[in-house]
Amino acid sequence: MAPRHHPDSCKDGGALVIKRRRRRADTPIKVTDDWPDFVPVTDHEARIIEAFFADVLDELFGPLP
Numbered sequence: 001m002a003p004r005h006h007p008d009s010c011k012d013g014g015a016l017v018i019k020r021r022r023r024r025a026d027t028p029i030k031v032t033d034d035w036p037d038f039v040p041v042t043d044h045e046a047r048i049i050e051a052f053f054a055d056v057l058d059e060l061f062g063p064l065p
Helices: 043-052 054-061
Strands: none
């Protein structure tokens, strides 16, 4: 279903409303894990993750020696 603009929105920047079909509450959610056993991460990606999550990582694992 294509997104439509909400009728109360203004023409130059109104809210975009996306309609979705509702899922029945008793329908189970299917979760698929198709990630490989090893996910390669470059040194640059690891540095970005460490910089962005430094506070959280320090709280979980302690500061680097």
